[in-house]
Amino acid sequence: MKLRGRVAVITGGSKGIGLGCGRVFVRHGAQVVLAARGHEDGQRAQAELASLGGEALFVACDVTSADDLERLFTTALARFGRLDCLVNNAGWHPPAMSIDQTELADFEALLRLNLTSTFLACKLAVPHLRATRGSLIIMSSEVALIGQAQAPAYAATKGGQLGLARALALDLAADGVRVNAVCPAGVMTPLMEEWANSQYDPAAALKMVDSWHPLGRMATSDEIGEVCAFLAADEAAFVTGQTICPDGGAMLGYRR
Numbered sequence: 001m002k003l004r005g006r007v008a009v010i011t012g013g014s015k016g017i018g019l020g021c022g023r024v025f026v027r028h029g030a031q032v033v034l035a036a037r038g039h040e041d042g043q044r045a046q047a048e049l050a051s052l053g054g055e056a057l058f059v060a061c062d063v064t065s066a067d068d069l070e071r072l073f074t075t076a077l078a079r080f081g082r083l084d085c086l087v088n089n090a091g092w093h094p095p096a097m098s099i100d101q102t103e104l105a106d107f108e109a110l111l112r113l114n115l116t117s118t119f120l121a122c123k124l125a126v127p128h129l130r131a132t133r134g135s136l137i138i139m140s141s142e143v144a145l146i147g148q149a150q151a152p153a154y155a156a157t158k159g160g161q162l163g164l165a166r167a168l169a170l171d172l173a174a175d176g177v178r179v180n181a182v183c184p185a186g187v188m189t190p191l192m193e194e195w196a197n198s199q200y201d202p203a204a205a206l207k208m209v210d211s212w213h214p215l216g217r218m219a220t221s222d223e224i225g226e227v228c229a230f231l232a233a234d235e236a237a238f239v240t241g242q243t244i245c246p247d248g249g250a251m252l253g254y255r256r
Helices: 015-029 040-053 064-082 104-130 152-175 190-197 202-211 220-231
Strands: 007-011 031-036 055-060 085-088 135-139 178-182
Touching: 007 015, 007 064, 007 104, 015 031, 015 040, 015 055, 015 085, 015 220, 031 040, 031 064, 040 055, 055 064, 055 152, 064 104, 085 104, 085 220, 104 152, 135 152, 135 220, 152 178, 178 220, 190 202
Parallel strands: 007 031, 007 085, 031 055, 085 135, 135 178
Antiparallel strands: none
């Protein structure tokens, strides 16, 4: 119960990696606020965490809206009275497309969703995290470190998150607020399933992604959640400004 008594806000928390983080955080004793756009998915996620014995609150939130983000933190503080961790997880990977196919409006929309929302959520959380000497966790991607074909907009937004994490780690160290980024490779999520179902042979597509990882499979959402729980806990008290890559060895395997 290393997170007992702590309060975490998780954006994109109704499914995928965000829900995995929520499950792991409540198992470790945290009170969790799940932020997501989908009301039905959010209510289901809240009920799932409650079934695990945790205390959770779903707040409908579009992270591209400044008003929604402000309401998210106001609601979280009103309910739980403190904030110890923010997991910036909300984001999207668009379908494969070259720079020639990527319209400026599409790039700017993805920038708003993946990077600008992360900046604003951090900005709104920081005053409360100073009070608890808490932790900021930014869910980036291994793509931010190695690039990805047919994904210039996505790679740019994820790379920007790493720069933000390092800058904030420097600025907030004196306040005792730690800032780290998590860069997964393949993770078995609803978004991954959606992509596979768009392929000619979904099972073969998932098997192909599994093969990119020397450990032979993608990560589960809960495995990524455990990395985030470590970063939010006292065990990581001397860890800040770091990029953690739970990737099953994928970065090594790409050279093959």
